Amino acid sequence: MKPYQQLCLGLLLIGSFVGLGYAVEQSDPQNWASYLGGSDRNHYSNLTQITPQNVHQLQMAWHYALPDSGQIQANPLIVDGVLYGVSPTVQAFALDAQTGKELWRFGETLKHWSSTSRGVAYWQKGDDKRILYTVGSFLWCLDARTGKPISTFGTKGKIDLHTGLPNIAQQKFLISNTPGTIYQNLIIMPVRVSEGADAAPGDIRAFDVQTGRLVWRFHTIPYPNEYGYHTFPKKAYTNTEIGAANNWAGMAIDEQSGLLFVPTGSAAYDFYGGNRKGQNLFANCLLALDAKTGKRRWHFQFTHHDIWDRDLPAPPNLMQIERNGKKIPVVAQVTKQGYVFVFERTTGKPIFQIQEKAVPPSELLGEKTWKTQPFPTAPQPFARQSDSIDEQQLSPYAQNKAEIVQQWKKLKRAVYEPGNLDGTLLLPGFDGGAEWGGAAADPQGIMYVNSNEMAWILRMVETPKKAQLKGMSLGQQLYTNHCVACHKADRKGNPQSNYPSLLGIEKKYSKATMQQLISNGKGMMPGFSTLSATQKQAIIAYLVGEEKQEVGASSEEAVYLPYRSDGYNKFLDNRGLPAIAPPWGQLTAIDLNTGKFKWQIPLGFEPLLAAEGIKNTGVENYGGPIVTGSGLLFIAATKDGYFRAFASATGKLLWETRLPAAGFATPATYMVKGKQFVVIACGGTKLGTAKGNQYVAFALPE
Numbered sequence: 001m002k003p004y005q006q007l008c009l010g011l012l013l014i015g016s017f018v019g020l021g022y023a024v025e026q027s028d029p030q031n032w033a034s035y036l037g038g039s040d041r042n043h044y045s046n047l048t049q050i051t052p053q054n055v056h057q058l059q060m061a062w063h064y065a066l067p068d069s070g071q072i073q074a075n076p077l078i079v080d081g082v083l084y085g086v087s088p089t090v091q092a093f094a095l096d097a098q099t100g101k102e103l104w105r106f107g108e109t110l111k112h113w114s115s116t117s118r119g120v121a122y123w124q125k126g127d128d129k130r131i132l133y134t135v136g137s138f139l140w141c142l143d144a145r146t147g148k149p150i151s152t153f154g155t156k157g158k159i160d161l162h163t164g165l166p167n168i169a170q171q172k173f174l175i176s177n178t179p180g181t182i183y184q185n186l187i188i189m190p191v192r193v194s195e196g197a198d199a200a201p202g203d204i205r206a207f208d209v210q211t212g213r214l215v216w217r218f219h220t221i222p223y224p225n226e227y228g229y230h231t232f233p234k235k236a237y238t239n240t241e242i243g244a245a246n247n248w249a250g251m252a253i254d255e256q257s258g259l260l261f262v263p264t265g266s267a268a269y270d271f272y273g274g275n276r277k278g279q280n281l282f283a284n285c286l287l288a289l290d291a292k293t294g295k296r297r298w299h300f301q302f303t304h305h306d307i308w309d310r311d312l313p314a315p316p317n318l319m320q321i322e323r324n325g326k327k328i329p330v331v332a333q334v335t336k337q338g339y340v341f342v343f344e345r346t347t348g349k350p351i352f353q354i355q356e357k358a359v360p361p362s363e364l365l366g367e368k369t370w371k372t373q374p375f376p377t378a379p380q381p382f383a384r385q386s387d388s389i390d391e392q393q394l395s396p397y398a399q400n401k402a403e404i405v406q407q408w409k410k411l412k413r414a415v416y417e418p419g420n421l422d423g424t425l426l427l428p429g430f431d432g433g434a435e436w437g438g439a440a441a442d443p444q445g446i447m448y449v450n451s452n453e454m455a456w457i458l459r460m461v462e463t464p465k466k467a468q469l470k471g472m473s474l475g476q477q478l479y480t481n482h483c484v485a486c487h488k489a490d491r492k493g494n495p496q497s498n499y500p501s502l503l504g505i506e507k508k509y510s511k512a513t514m515q516q517l518i519s520n521g522k523g524m525m526p527g528f529s530t531l532s533a534t535q536k537q538a539i540i541a542y543l544v545g546e547e548k549q550e551v552g553a554s555s556e557e558a559v560y561l562p563y564r565s566d567g568y569n570k571f572l573d574n575r576g577l578p579a580i581a582p583p584w585g586q587l588t589a590i591d592l593n594t595g596k597f598k599w600q601i602p603l604g605f606e607p608l609l610a611a612e613g614i615k616n617t618g619v620e621n622y623g624g625p626i627v628t629g630s631g632l633l634f635i636a637a638t639k640d641g642y643f644r645a646f647a648s649a650t651g652k653l654l655w656e657t658r659l660p661a662a663g664f665a666t667p668a669t670y671m672v673k674g675k676q677f678v679v680i681a682c683g684g685t686k687l688g689t690a691k692g693n694q695y696v697a698f699a700l701p702e
Contacts, residue, residue, distance in 0.1 A: 030671040032078045033122055035179040036438060037626065037668070039253040040318035043440035043448075045669045046629035049676035054700060055632060055645045055655045061677060061699040062100030063660070066091075069693035071664060072683030073177070073436070073623065074119040076695065078670035079129075084144070085695055086117040088683050090135050094147060097679075098672040100697060104147030107135065115521070118250075118436070118665075121179040121187060123209050130209065132187055134176040136520060137161050139189060141212065154212030161191055164205045164214045168240050172200035173527040178250040178436075181260065183291040185209050188260060192248040194526040195309070196482070197275075197561055199268035201237065202246020204287070206294060216294035220245035220264055220282045227296065228281035232267075241561075242276050244268040245283035249436055250315040252331070253291055254345060260291040261331050263312030270309040271419050271460065271565040274366030279304045286316060286333050286341075288348060298348035302335055304370035307362070307418055308458065309430050310336050314438030314624070318345065321445040321593045332441070332592060334434035334449055338383030339376050342592055352378040352595050359416035364460060364563050373416050378595030382434075382588040383451045384580075386413045386427040393581050397609060398573035407571075408579070411457065419458040419565065427580070429456035430568055437624030437637060437666055445593045448633055448648065450603055452620050453584050455571040460563045475542025478535055482528055485567045491543070494567060498686065506544040514540045577606060583618030585638065587625070589651060599651040604638030620687055624666040626678075636663030636680050639687040643667075643680055643698075661685075661692020675699050 029046050037043050050058065070088035077084045083097040091107035120133040122144065129144035130153075137160055141153035149157025162170050173194045180187040186206045193200040204218040221237045222228040236242045245267050252261045267276055267283040284303040289296055303310040316333040321342075329345040342351040356372040384393075391405060398404050411425040418424065432452055439449035469477045480489070486499040493501040505514065518536045521527035528536070541547035571579045578584045583602040591598050602618030609617055621637035627648050628634075636643045641662040645655040661684030669678045677697045684692040 031080065032076070032668040032670045034077065034182070035119055035121065035250060036075055036315065036624070036666060039181065039183075039255055041250070041252040041315040041438065042317050042319065042442075043438070043624055043626045043666065044442055044628075045626065047669055047671055047676050048628065048630040049671070050628065050632060050669075050678065050700060051630040052632060052647050052654055057700050058645075058655060058657070058678070058698045059701055061697045063697070064095055064100040064102065064695045066093075066693040069691040070683055071116055071685040072681040072692075072695075073116050073665050074681050075666040076668050076679060076681065077120060077122050078668060078679075079122055079144075081672045082144070083679065083695075084120050084122065084131055085681065086119055086133060088116075088693065090115050090117050092120055092131060092133050092140075092142060092147065094144070095695075097670060097677065097697075098675070100695070106140075106142055106147040106149075115175055116177055118178045121182050123182050123187070125185075132180060132209065134161070137174050139176070139180070139187075139207070139212070141209075152211065159207065159212040161189060163207075164217045165200060165203060166237075168238065169200035169243070172198065172243075173521065174200050175521070175527075176248075178248060181251040181253050182209070183253050183255070183258070183260065186215060186291065188251060188262075188291070190247045190250050192526075193244055193246050193268075194528075195244065195268060195270045196526070197241045197269045198528075199243030200246075201243045202264065204247060204262055204289070204294065206291075218287070218289060218294040218296070221267070222281065231279040231281040232276055233278065236276060242267060245280070248311070249313055249438075252315045252318050254318055254329075257346065258291045259297060259345065260289045261316050261318070262287040262289060263314070263316060263333060265311030266303070266306035266309055269561055269564075271307055271458065272364065272367060272561050272563045273305055273307050274364070274368070274563075275561065276305075277368050279370060280306065284310060284312065286312065286331070286343075288331075300341065300343065300348055302333070302339075302341065302374060304373060305368075307367070307369065308416070308426065312336075313432050313435050317439055317441045317447060319441045319445055319447070319592060320443070321351070323351065323593065330592070332439075332447060334439050336428055336430075336432035336434060338381040338385065338428050338433040338451060340379050340382070340447065340449075340590060340592070341374075341376050342595075350376075351592075352376055360412075360414050360418060362418040363420045364418070366562060367418070369418055379590050379592070379597065382449055382590065382597075382600070383428045383432070383453055383586065385415050386417065386425045386455075387415050389413060389425065389427060389455065389580055395573060395577065395579050395581050397577060397614065398579060400574040404573055404579045419460040421460055421462075423457050423459040425455055425571065426458045427455040428452060429454045429570065431622075435622055437622060440625045440627045440633065442627050442648065445591065446598060446648070447590045447592055448587070448625050448627055449590070450587050450621050450625060450635060450637055451585065453580070453586060453618065454578055454620055455580050457569045457571055459566045459569070461566045463560065463562055463564050466560070473538070473542060473547050474535070475538035475540075475547045478531070478539050479542055483539070485565055486525070488567065494569060499568065502543055511540055511544070514543070575608065577608065585618035585621045587635065587646070587651065589648070598649075601651045603635070604640045604642065607640055610640070622664040622686060626667050626669060628669060634667050634669070634678055636665065636667065636682075638662070639689055641684075641689065657698075659692075659696060660694050662687070662689040
């Protein structure tokens, strides 16, 4: 081909990409133009200016302080020298990525503080540059240059994400914490819904980026004549007591083949499925869909008939590995259970054998657990399992060791042991294992995943019968049905698991704010949008001690299940530390070419024990790593508040610095005018850490 022909072909290809609405900048290593670094969700950059040899020289280059403070989970985007992020109160903003100077900010401080956000999506077609992000149940479309809503998108720049859901879901709680996935002129949206029996269905939906029009939807609870319909009770799709199977963690897209990979969560209610007997497709699945049409190509279910809240916690990684001298495009999915499942990308064929093994049955009346669950033969789990905890694996640092031993002896500990009235040790716990930060991956086929090793206790209790509820006021009935699992019957909450006490709540919030909280939720608390105004007022009156209603009134709620969980309770010692032995958080490099670990190290330290001279324990962590072409792995994530760089080849710690607040977010790296930066959001708040409000960028000195 002649040079001018090559040039014309190149221009033609670029023009076709732009015409379809591709974000061409994603292929530019100077940018970080998509959530987690790219549509493959590999958290990878081939920038090499910062190296293992000079990383110790990193200095703070700039910091940006927001007017609000609180948890920030956002992974910022950087396109052509502009950084796009989200504040703790879900305001979108743009900064000069070289200086940290604010260019624009959208949204009102403290108006939408009841949610968290992991960032924004970027789309471009010629000079039309757009930022798409969610506030509550609304997807906004902003001009990336000005931050102003694009009026031709939806209604005055926004659409309601209830669009396309059945009528039974229109008033139900629904938000989105994770950026949508861009493919050509589409944005495919993840959603978060209630985890109770009132959950909305988790249909996957794609919208037109330019107009907001609904383009396609995929029913994760199948309709008649759809594949999987018989894995639920008949007419489950119309049942207001069966919902979810939603994607909340985000998706990955193979740009060349147009395959969209969607990890889904459990069907609702999370811990009892007597009303949804069956395998429950497409809950707990990796779905491979045609991104243009939403048609299913293949699927794999990781947990059958889930009653453990084993949602898939993060987008999969689209990687290339080598097996028997052959390059294979694969999709690799991390799980809360601490497993990695690896599949051929186009066929869904497992790379490593997966065995269906028998698991214990449920003791609860009406529950019928699935007889087997899938276990990959490789790689080995990157986190310990419940059945590995014997008495020697209990914490040597517990001051109440005898009490811990007695508690441990009463708990059932089989892998996939169903919840029961006495209690099950769940390890990894409800959050994982792997969590929403996800895994990084490099072009050599190495995956890097941080994990929690916090054991939780899954205990079921009988739900009060309607006759028992009649002895309560309306507000107490509603509190018992909706709030007791997290905030406890005595309203003291469970601060060690981030569930606050509600005693004296009237001193902290006005009644109007309390009603907003009940309606919209806050942080990990879902909103109860299906409750009437009278019911919400009754709960508030009960909480503040002003309820005057006679006992015996019925809450007239339609959803009743015979059992519920007694809450999200960690297995802790009397100082609030994990009751199992360290490590309590790990960082693992897994060679997916072979299925073997390259290295595994504790991640972070417990501040309370560090004050006693005990370090290297590992610690709970939230937010993922990134990897660079120079052989560096950057991660914050830990409650100790440090930002660290490791050698990706060995796991050796090369650099660390204390952040202004703990960084429970995934960092990003980019280059502006010849200088490489690494940026991390520092919001703190989680795991009892102090609040923060900054984005902090680091670079090498001049």
